[in-house]
Amino acid sequence: MTRPALVLASTSRRRLDLLAQIGITPDRTTDPAIDETPLRAELPRDYARRMARAKAASLNNSNALVLAADTAVAAGRRILPKAESAEQARTCLTLLSGRRHRVFTAVVLRGPGNRQTERVVVSIVGFARLTETQLCRYIESGEWSGKAGGYAIQGRAAAFVRFLSGSYSNVVGLPLFETAQLLRGAGWSLP
Numbered sequence: 001m002t003r004p005a006l007v008l009a010s011t012s013r014r015r016l017d018l019l020a021q022i023g024i025t026p027d028r029t030t031d032p033a034i035d036e037t038p039l040r041a042e043l044p045r046d047y048a049r050r051m052a053r054a055k056a057a058s059l060n061n062s063n064a065l066v067l068a069a070d071t072a073v074a075a076g077r078r079i080l081p082k083a084e085s086a087e088q089a090r091t092c093l094t095l096l097s098g099r100r101h102r103v104f105t106a107v108v109l110r111g112p113g114n115r116q117t118e119r120v121v122v123s124i125v126g127f128a129r130l131t132e133t134q135l136c137r138y139i140e141s142g143e144w145s146g147k148a149g150g151y152a153i154q155g156r157a158a159a160f161v162r163f164l165s166g167s168y169s170n171v172v173g174l175p176l177f178e179t180a181q182l183l184r185g186a187g188w189s190l191p
Contacts, residue, residue, distance in 0.1 A: 003188055004112060009055040009068035014154070014173045021169075022176050023191035024183070032058040032068065036082075044074035045104050049120055052106035056116065065186055066110040071173050073149030074102045083150035086139050092150030093138065098129035100163065101149070103171045109182040117182050121175040123166030125153070130160060 008015065008026040019026065032055040038047050051070035059066050073080040075095050083089035103125060108118040130138075138157065144150040151157035153171045169176040180190055 005064040007064045007066045018174045044072045048072040048104040048106040052108040056108040056110040069107045071105040080149040083144045089144035089150035096127045100126040105170045119178040121170045123170045126163030127160045128162045
């Protein structure tokens with residue numbers, strides 16, 4: 001019996017690298033191209049879940065396993081954007097400076113017959129108080145571009161993290177333990 005194809009509903013290099021870390025190479029990747037605008041008063045956990053479900057639903061391939069995920073960085077009830085400008089990144093980092101925030105990632109696995117399973121993982125990250133020099137140098141690095149909350153924990157921003165509770169890979173963008181469990185549960189063998 002052959003396993004179904006695995007389609008990653010993402011073109012994120014980070015997610016591909018994370019999957020490769022546990023020996024998984026999707027058969028295909030695709031950009032779900034959905035509207036990622038949060039709804040008014042939407043909570044971060046609900047937002048991440050809605051986005052991951054929408055990404056999984058955007059692919060109509062009944063013979064494949066579709067893996068979709070979405071990550072939201074939250075300061076309190078506020079969903080921080082994927083930084084698209086230096087100003088936006090600075091706003092996010094200033095807000096996160098010296099405090100804890102939560103990172104939610106929803107993972108959805110949709111299989112043949114539209115059978116769907118999902119998990120939402122939360123990690124808590126505490127940043128040190130950032131100096132103006134640290135902020136400026138990080139902004140100059142450009143590493144913040146397109147990153148939820150304006151930072152990449154797997155890069156230079158690792159130096160800002162004084163506390164982490166939960167899954168590190170979740171903060172990078174895909175909780176590997178939970179993803180592996182979903183795949184095993186669907187009968188997909190991991191190396």
